[in-house]
Structure formats: C-alpha cells, structure tokens
Amino acid sequence: MEQESQLTRLGLFDARVPRYTSYPTAPHFSAEVGPAKFEEWIEAIPAGASISLYMHVPFCRRLCWFCACRTQGTQSEEPVRAYSETLLAELKMLKDRLAPGVKLSRLHWGGGTPTLMPADMMRRVANAVFEAVPMGEGAEFSVEIDPNEIDAARMDALAESGMNRASIGVQDFDPQIQSVIGRDQSYEITRAAVEMIRERDVASLNADILYGLPHQTPTKIADSVQKLLSLNPDRVALYGYAHVPWMARRQTMIPSDHLPTPQERLKLFEVARELFVADGYDEIGIDHFALPTDGLSIAQKAGKLRRNFQGYTDDLAEALVGMGASSISRFPQGYAQNASATSAHTAAIREGRFSTARGHEFTAEDKLRARLIEALMCDFEVSTEELVRDFAADREELAAMFKACADHFGDMVQLSDGGLRIPMKGRPLTRMIARHFDAYDLSKAGHSSAI
Ligand SMILES: C[S@@+](CC[C@H](N)C(=O)[O-])C[C@H]1O[C@@H](n2cnc3c(N)ncnc32)[C@H](O)[C@@H]1O
Ligand code: SF4
Numbered sequence: 001m002e003q004e005s006q007l008t009r010l011g012l013f014d015a016r017v018p019r020y021t022s023y024p025t026a027p028h029f030s031a032e033v034g035p036a037k038f039e040e041w042i043e044a045i046p047a048g049a050s051i052s053l054y055m056h057v058p059f060c061r062r063l064c065w066f067c068a069c070r071t072q073g074t075q076s077e078e079p080v081r082a083y084s085e086t087l088l089a090e091l092k093m094l095k096d097r098l099a100p101g102v103k104l105s106r107l108h109w110g111g112g113t114p115t116l117m118p119a120d121m122m123r124r125v126a127n128a129v130f131e132a133v134p135m136g137e138g139a140e141f142s143v144e145i146d147p148n149e150i151d152a153a154r155m156d157a158l159a160e161s162g163m164n165r166a167s168i169g170v171q172d173f174d175p176q177i178q179s180v181i182g183r184d185q186s187y188e189i190t191r192a193a194v195e196m197i198r199e200r201d202v203a204s205l206n207a208d209i210l211y212g213l214p215h216q217t218p219t220k221i222a223d224s225v226q227k228l229l230s231l232n233p234d235r236v237a238l239y240g241y242a243h244v245p246w247m248a249r250r251q252t253m254i255p256s257d258h259l260p261t262p263q264e265r266l267k268l269f270e271v272a273r274e275l276f277v278a279d280g281y282d283e284i285g286i287d288h289f290a291l292p293t294d295g296l297s298i299a300q301k302a303g304k305l306r307r308n309f310q311g312y313t314d315d316l317a318e319a320l321v322g323m324g325a326s327s328i329s330r331f332p333q334g335y336a337q338n339a340s341a342t343s344a345h346t347a348a349i350r351e352g353r354f355s356t357a358r359g360h361e362f363t364a365e366d367k368l369r370a371r372l373i374e375a376l377m378c379d380f381e382v383s384t385e386e387l388v389r390d391f392a393a394d395r396e397e398l399a400a401m402f403k404a405c406a407d408h409f410g411d412m413v414q415l416s417d418g419g420l421r422i423p424m425k426g427r428p429l430t431r432m433i434a435r436h437f438d439a440y441d442l443s444k445a446g447h448s449s450a451i
Helices: 002-009 035-043 078-097 119-132 152-160 175-180 187-199 218-229 249-253 262-278 295-301 342-350 364-379 384-391 395-412 424-436
Strands: 050-057 103-111 135-145 165-171 204-211 235-240 282-284 288-290 306-308 311-313 319-323 328-331 334-338 356-361 381-383 414-416 419-421
Touching (some): 035 334, 165 187, 187 204, 204 218, 319 334, 364 381, 364 384, 364 424, 384 395, 395 414, 395 419, 395 424
Parallel strands (some): 050 103
Antiparallel strands (some): 319 328, 414 419
C-alpha cells in the first residue's frame, strides 16, 4: 500500500513514456538522414564484421484490433509476392555495398506477419539474405509466427532455411478477451503451432502475451499464464497493452471503458510475473522472462544484455540493418529508417536507391545517454566506471545527474560510489527513471502508459 502511494506520488499511474527501444526515440528522427547517409554507414561496416539484419513484412490477413504494429490487411498472396520481390532487390543492393567477409549474427523476420509469405518465397528470400550476408558461427535466425497463419509447408521452409528461434503471438487465451480485441485463436491452434515448431527441432520458442487488456482480471491472466506455461516456451515477452487509438485507428474497436486502470495493470503484471518466476523463469529487464538455459538469461547474468528495436537481445553486433518498409537500422553513427509506406519503399527500390526517409546522427552526448538508459532498462543499474571508460563521461557531471535523479525519485533509486541502482521496489518506475536521463523534448516522448 505504501509502495502504491509512493508510485502514485511519482506519477506512475498518469505518465506516458517511451519504451526506450532506442535513444533518442523515433519521434526525434528527422530528414537529416537519407539514402546517402545510409549507404555511407553501410559501406563503413568493416570487412569481416558481424552484423544483424531485421526484415519487415507489413501484411496481415486479418487486422487484430489491439495491434499497434505497422501493417496492412490483404486477402490475397499477390501483394506479399510483389513485396518479397522488392526485398530480393533490396538485399542485392545491400550485398553490392557491404565489405567482404561480413557475417550475420542475428536475422529476424518480423511484421506484420512474415509467415504470409508462400513457402517457395520464404526459401528464395532466405537464400537471398544468406547470399548477401552469410550466417556466422552461432548465428540466430528468428521469425514471428502467427499461429493462425502457418502450415507444415511454410514451417518446413523456415526450418530448412535455418530458423532456430520461433516467436509466436499469443496475447491472451481467454475467449471473451480474444473476441473484444479482435483476435480469435484457440488454445488448440496455438498448441498445434508449438508442436509443429518443436517437431522440426527449432532450438528455441518465444511467446508474446499482453497484460492490460479489456476485461482482463488477475484470475484471467493467471489462467492464461498457466496455459502458456503448459507449452514450455523458452522465453516470454509480457508486454503492457498500449492503447493509442489516435495512432492505431483500429484500436477504436476496443471497448476502452473495460480497460483496467493503471493500478489494475500493475497488479496484472505482478500476478503474471509471480507465476513465471515460480515456474523457474528468470526476469529479464522490464517485461521478459526466460529459462535459465536461454540466451537472454545467460546474457543478463554476464552483464551482456542489450536492448534494440525488437526488445531485449543478447546480440552484441554493432550494426543492425533494417530491410523493408518502415524498418529502422542502427549503426555506430546513428539510426536510419526506411520509408513507412510500402508504396514509397517499393518505388525507391525499383529506382535502385534505398528508401531511407529519416533518422538521427549521434552526438557524443547521445551515445552516453543511450548507454545509460540501456543499462537501466537491461540491468536496473548503471556503472559510473563504464561510462567514464567507454564514453569519456565527466565523473562530477555524472554524480550530479545521479543525485538529481535520487532527489526526484527518493528511495526508488539508490546511489553508490559505483553509480545508480533501481532496487526491486522501484522497478515499476524504470521507464520513468530512464526518461529522467532523456535530454530531448519530453512532449514528443512517446505515447504508451508508464506501466
Ligand atoms: C508485430 S506483432 C507480430 C506478431 C504476429 N503477426 C502475430 O500476430 O502473432 C508482435 C507483437 O507485438 C505486440 N503488440 C502488438 N500491438 C501491441 C500493443 N498495442 N501493445 C502492446 N503490444 C502490442 C503483440 O504482442 C505481438 O505479438
Ligand atoms: S497482431 Fe500480428 S496478425 Fe494481428 S494485426 Fe498485428 S501484426 Fe497482424
């Protein structure tokens, strides 16, 4: 009770803050970064380096009402085939500009629904990726799989192309909740997808579920988590439902008067969290859970957990290259985002140029603050020594920044000679504490609920 009143006083239940999958966050990108910068940064990747690649497929057969992802509906295969041809051309353009010997550390297909690609196309696109950038030692290839949109032929194509991590969208198992969020998906369908994945010896399984959905109660979320646990995922993303109908128009279909209050959201998260922890999962950052054998858990214990546009990762590659409409790339020099509209993206690639439409070039201060925020989001602590060593940070300035944070957040943070820590009781405030170190205009800061 005392914790709740402290959290209330600090504004947790009213604030809207970014999820800090990047710093600065995407609303601060500008047209200063275009195709020329993108090419320059691609060409600067050293020969023999490891990079990661994200490929976006912005199509879905149905548009779930809760979904805030950038995607468009299609009932036919044709736009997906045409788009895949664009990806093949874009991959060829990448190949022509990369230095020799560059290898893949991680490959991720996301969306939308990448499994809308027909099986033959999946194989062609995967081959084109490996021709542009061969898989390195221990590389991971992960794909977002909608259990409603997969069959044996497509699963074979993915597994035979080297997919070794599958990520399934579950959201919630309760039929009433599913019907109000526009996402019917029986337990049997989800289980069948999991069986298909396991039968093909895909090494690892991730599942996404949501808290904060309309009609969700502690009992209901506990039931959904138990059902999910019966499928033994290696890792789970427990995302807070972001209700942003002014950005994602289809969310106007969601009955907002049945959404839980922010206080209820915190309780829902806690109920789910306790069940995962009791079942032997490690807590990873603010919203993931992983078995101790999973790469995220191992990275966390080694202090090597990182955060990128796909969430938490154990990938240490310095460059993440985004292919496809709206994809964001991260280079040591800055961020570059492709044109959001599929039509604009396709038109650029057809003309033989990358579609980069916006981005951000890092200043030295950005790099320091980006690492500080990433460390808080991943490890709930930040080390003064690391920031001084890697970013030439000024000890006294850092001490003053940490003190200002402690003055604001009281005992929800702890100061020490080593740096700044967020104790267990302060963890619900992690994104707000991270925002404290964000130097950009906070009115653009982001639109999702702080809890
Ligand atoms: C890009 S979607 C792709 C998933 C895949 N198409 C499927 O439906 O299974 C990835 C995840 O984003 C999450 N997501 C989508 N909309 C969200 C929202 N409004 N708030 C929080 N998470 C959301 C969902 O958990 C979803 O599984
Ligand atoms: S949840 Fe998946 S299938 Fe549903 S609209 Fe979003 S991306 Fe498409």
